[in-house]
Amino acid sequence: MSSADANPSAPANTASPGLFVRLWRLAFPPPALPRDSDALRIGILGAASIAPMSLITPARHVPGILVASVAARSHERAKQFAVKHGIPTTHASYDELINDPSIDAIYNPLPNSLHYEWTMKAIQAGKHVLLEKPATSNADEAERLVAAAKTKGVVLLEAFHYRFHPAMLRVLDIVHSGELGELRRIECRAVAPNVFNADDIRFNLGLAGGACMDIGSYALNAIRAVVGGIVPERVHEATAELVAPDVDHTMHFTLDFDDGVTAVGEASLNCSWFNMISSLRVIGSQKELCLRNYILPTIWHSIVVQELPGGKKRTEKHYGDGSTTYAYMLHHFVALCRGETDDYVVTHDDTVGNMRTMDMVYQAAGLSVRGPPTPNA
Numbered sequence: 001m002s003s004a005d006a007n008p009s010a011p012a013n014t015a016s017p018g019l020f021v022r023l024w025r026l027a028f029p030p031p032a033l034p035r036d037s038d039a040l041r042i043g044i045l046g047a048a049s050i051a052p053m054s055l056i057t058p059a060r061h062v063p064g065i066l067v068a069s070v071a072a073r074s075h076e077r078a079k080q081f082a083v084k085h086g087i088p089t090t091h092a093s094y095d096e097l098i099n100d101p102s103i104d105a106i107y108n109p110l111p112n113s114l115h116y117e118w119t120m121k122a123i124q125a126g127k128h129v130l131l132e133k134p135a136t137s138n139a140d141e142a143e144r145l146v147a148a149a150k151t152k153g154v155v156l157l158e159a160f161h162y163r164f165h166p167a168m169l170r171v172l173d174i175v176h177s178g179e180l181g182e183l184r185r186i187e188c189r190a191v192a193p194n195v196f197n198a199d200d201i202r203f204n205l206g207l208a209g210g211a212c213m214d215i216g217s218y219a220l221n222a223i224r225a226v227v228g229g230i231v232p233e234r235v236h237e238a239t240a241e242l243v244a245p246d247v248d249h250t251m252h253f254t255l256d257f258d259d260g261v262t263a264v265g266e267a268s269l270n271c272s273w274f275n276m277i278s279s280l281r282v283i284g285s286q287k288e289l290c291l292r293n294y295i296l297p298t299i300w301h302s303i304v305v306q307e308l309p310g311g312k313k314r315t316e317k318h319y320g321d322g323s324t325t326y327a328y329m330l331h332h333f334v335a336l337c338r339g340e341t342d343d344y345v346v347t348h349d350d351t352v353g354n355m356r357t358m359d360m361v362y363q364a365a366g367l368s369v370r371g372p373p374t375p376n377a
């Protein structure tokens with residue numbers, strides 16, 4: 001999908017809304033649109049914190065999807081969540097939701113080490129799955145999910161929402177057009193300040209936590225999108241700073257690709273409040289490009305392309321119709337499930353390749369490749 005194809009359901013040729021309107025719409029989303037009569041009925045596994053932002057709110061403006069139910073480990077919690085977010089039904093367990101024949105698709109925002117088990121169950125039950133990033137604990141699990149989805153003929157999409165936004169699509173168009181010249185180096189930061197409690201799933205080894213698994217999955221994905229989805233030949237270096245045994249709050253890594261490109265990355269859940277903007281910089285033989293705020297481009301972003309060395313600069317911004325990254329992704333998920341496109345954007349090879357790269361980074365840092373949940377995680 002190129003930037004021109006982003007969100008085919010959005011009205012064409014409308015001017016992008018300005019900052020004030022974008023922020024206003026995030027704070028006070030406009031009224032929900034009516035649902036299509038054949039809207040995809042999706043159910044949520046767990047009353048997860050991310051679900052309102054990633055699915056429930058954006059779905060209000062994607063007529064092809066209906067958030068039909070939520071299941072939680074406690075039925076009471078599912079009921080409370082459903083009332084709060086206007087979800088019409090609940091299920092008493094994850095299994096009940098997955099096995100309900102009236103449900104077409106499952107959204108899986110469980111902790112990372114539970115992604116494999118519950119996505120596999122959903123696929124085996126014939127459901128399409130929108131799966132939170134990182135797809136699994138490790139590459140072997142990702143390979144098994146992809147194989148199962150192919151066998152069952154269902155959609156399995158890893159929810160790298162930023163990849164569907166016009167800003168990232170435009171960046172990849174520029175890079176792959178050859179405008180920058182021969183690719184030389186990529187620098188990528190995926191960072192957030194430490195706003196999480198010590199007992200957060202992100203810092204729990206048994207739930208496949210770690211900064212590289214969590215926010216670093218974006219950096220690995222963005223770097224690999226730039227080089228065309230390949231896996232690095234080797235991790236030149238990886239250094240972790242730990243918050244608990246085997247659990248990184250920060251990971252620095254250098255990847256060597258076999259076409260001579262080097263990528264330098266930082267993943268951190270402990271960055272400074274003064275330096276909390278994630279960025280993707282791509283340096284070619286003729287020009288360099290920097291996309292600032294690539295993970296949350298809806299709020300604000302900038303794409304600066306500069307001739308090298310230190311020559312003319314231009315700045316681009318691509319907000320599309322002002323929809324969030326999540327809304328763009330949901331439109332695409334619906335189109336995949338309806339068979340209206342077979343362009344995944346985040347392909348199955350991409351999903352497996354990202355987890356393969358993740359395993360390589362953890363190994364190079366001397367930490368363990370993540371695995372299934374531990375009993376008391």
Ligand SMILES: NC(=O)C1=CN([C@@H]2O[C@H](COP(=O)(O)OP(=O)(O)OC[C@H]3O[C@@H](n4cnc5c(N)ncnc54)[C@H](OP(=O)(O)O)[C@@H]3O)[C@@H](O)[C@H]2O)C=CC1
Pocket residue numbers: 045046047048049050051054071072073074077109110111112114132133134159161201207214377
């Ligand atoms: N796309 C994005 O922008 C973002 C994606 N994410 C991803 O989404 C996933 C969830 O993140 P987040 O919503 O922040 O996490 P939360 O901790 O808020 O939610 C995780 C849910 O998992 C369920 N769960 C099941 N078993 C366990 C267990 N053993 N321990 C803890 N929770 C359990 C809980 O559901 P129950 O209600 O059943 O108890 C809980 O609501 C992660 O994979 C993360 O990487 C996170 C943030 C942003």
Ligand SMILES: O=C1OC[C@@H](O)[C@H](O)[C@H]1O
Pocket residue numbers: 192202214215
């Ligand atoms: O997906 C995510 O995006 C934003 C981060 O702060 C968060 O930790 C991560 O899960």
